[in-house]
Amino acid sequence: MDPGKKYEAIVVGTSAGGLYALSNILTELPAEYPLPIMVVQHRSKDKKELLEDILQHKCKIKIKQADEKEKIEKGCVYIAPPDYHLLIETDLTFSLSSDQYVSYSRPSIDVLFESAAAAYKDTLIGIILTGANNDGAAGISAIKQYNGLTIAQSPEEALFPFMPNAAIATKMVTHIWTLSEIQNFLLALDKNGKT
Amino acid sequence: MNLDSKKFRELLESIQLVYGYDFTDYAEASITRRVTHFMSVRKIESLDELARIVLKDEKIFEELVQEISVTVTEVFRDPSFYKSLRENVTKRLATYPFIKIWIAGCATGEEVYSIAILFKEEELLNRSIIYATDINQKSLQIAKEGVYSIDNMKNYTSNYQKTGGKKSFSEYYKAKYNSVLFDKSLKQNIVFSPHNLAVDKSFNEFQLIICRNVLIYFNQQLQNKAIHLFYESLCPFGFLGLGSKESLLFSDKKKQFEEVDRKEKIFIKST
Numbered sequence: 526m527d528p529g530k531k532y533e534a535i536v537v538g539t540s541a542g543g544l545y546a547l548s549n550i551l552t553e554l555p556a557e558y559p560l561p562i563m564v565v566q567h568r569s570k571d572k573k574e575l576l577e578d579i580l581q582h583k584c585k586i587k588i589k590q591a592d593e594k595e596k597i598e599k600g601c602v603y604i605a606p607p608d609y610h611l612l613i614e615t616d617l618t619f620s621l622s623s624d625q626y627v628s629y630s631r632p633s634i635d636v637l638f639e640s641a642a643a644a645y646k647d648t649l650i651g652i653i654l655t656g657a658n659n660d661g662a663a664g665i666s667a668i669k670q671y672n673g674l675t676i677a678q679s680p681e682e683a684l685f686p687f688m689p690n691a692a693i694a695t696k697m698v699t700h701i702w703t704l705s706e707i708q709n710f711l712l713a714l715d716k717n718g719k720t
Numbered sequence: 721m722n723l724d725s726k727k728f729r730e731l732l733e734s735i736q737l738v739y740g741y742d743f744t745d746y747a748e749a750s751i752t753r754r755v756t757h758f759m760s761v762r763k764i765e766s767l768d769e770l771a772r773i774v775l776k777d778e779k780i781f782e783e784l785v786q787e788i789s790v791t792v793t794e795v796f797r798d799p800s801f802y803k804s805l806r807e808n809v810t811k812r813l814a815t816y817p818f819i820k821i822w823i824a825g826c827a828t829g830e831e832v833y834s835i836a837i838l839f840k841e842e843e844l845l846n847r848s849i850i851y852a853t854d855i856n857q858k859s860l861q862i863a864k865e866g867v868y869s870i871d872n873m874k875n876y877t878s879n880y881q882k883t884g885g886k887k888s889f890s891e892y893y894k895a896k897y898n899s900v901l902f903d904k905s906l907k908q909n910i911v912f913s914p915h916n917l918a919v920d921k922s923f924n925e926f927q928l929i930i931c932r933n934v935l936i937y938f939n940q941q942l943q944n945k946a947i948h949l950f951y952e953s954l955c956p957f958g959f960l961g962l963g964s965k966e967s968l969l970f971s972d973k974k975k976q977f978e979e980v981d982r983k984e985k986i987f988i989k990s991t
Contacts, residue, residue: 613749620936623936
């Protein structure tokens with residue numbers, strides 16, 4: 526980690542067991558958090574916003590489903606909608622896509638991470654949490670190739686270690702941390718997004 | 721693979737000059753992703769190499785168009801949309817002596833047959849004509865044939881039932897080996913034809929236009945252009961149906977439509 530380095534956005538990917546892990550790292554973040562956070566949680570096709578509602582109940586920071594062409598603002602957690610891939614454009618707005626499944630998933634973590642890496646380059650932080658497939662591993666590599674910061678949840682702690690293990694196996698993960706270490710790191714970013 | 725965005729734009733502009741297909745206002749992140757995929761499957765290492773191949777060989781260009789145009793679809797995709805059409809739109813369309821429908825960006829046709837089935841059940845199909853258009857010729861060919869894999873029928877049947885369909889879905893197709901063929905009676909009033917929303921003009925006046933999960937691949941400017949095209953192509957009080965995540969929010973025509981069903985993205989041309 527480069528002390529004093531400035532970050533502009535955070536992307537998080539998770540699958541099985543993700544709700545618990547997400548609640549853990551997001552719950553203490555203040556409403557005026559200095560960065561935007563984009564999340565892919567693998568979810569069923571149904572149209573309800575249950576995931577957003579549950580998370581909002583536990584968090585101070587605003588939680589919302591990402592909308593097509595919406596402008597990304599700091600202090601907000603954007604969740605990928607069910608049955609669509611979520612992509613980030615270089616003008617920092619969202620695009621949705623109903624293209625083929627990637628790693629058996631739509632939304633796919635790789636699709637979000639790869640487009641986010643191209644948009645935010647070295648100012649992006651990518652985090653892989655618990656999950657039961659290898660979606661996100663290619664995305665973590667893309668973030669690292671742009672010199673972003675990559676974090677995986679410690680597989681010993683993860684409810685489903687397969688996904689963090691797949692990310693770690695790429696040798697592109699900078700930190701392997703527990704949920705409380707990830708939370709502390711996120712809380713320590715100052716109002717300019719600096720470490 | 722990271723594509724240089726200036727070079728990428730130059731390639732799209734060259735394609736426009738050579739072939740007349742305008743992809744320059746497509747949402748960049750997703751078109752970049754699909755072109756990158758095309759390159760990696762074909763082991764094309766750089767944009768320069770891609771440009772050389774694609775600009776020289778029309779066949780390869782057509783394959784690139786197929787890659788770029790997303791064809792993922794299903795019969796009665798998002799059943800709640802069709803349920804709302806049944807409940808909120810077909811009754812009002814029944815007052816017209818003749819109904820013209822445009823399904824723009826019909827891909828491989830699954831949603832075209834869905835509309836045909838719905839209109840047949842509402843006893844409107846025999847006085848309707850459905851224009852189904854797409855940019856992708858290969859998709860249109862599949863749509864015309866109306867032959868689909870039997871593997872999806874369980875899902876399609878469940879979708880059909882969720883739209884409020886009361887019949888046995890199998891009445892609408894014949895199964896043979898691993899395929900199903902939709903009934904001829906559904907096809908009679910469908911015209912399949914190529915149309916490119918980025919460059920082509922209006923070609924008729926319609927009572928209903930359906931364009932679902934197409935606008936998400938366009939940037940705001942091209943979205944707005946397409947909405948203008950739909951506006952001009954609708955009769956007064958004509959209906960427009962969009963995809964579940966699409967909206968008129970970014971179009972300067974938004975005040976000339978009213979919401980019929982906010983959640984299902986069904987609008988009516990009001991002025």
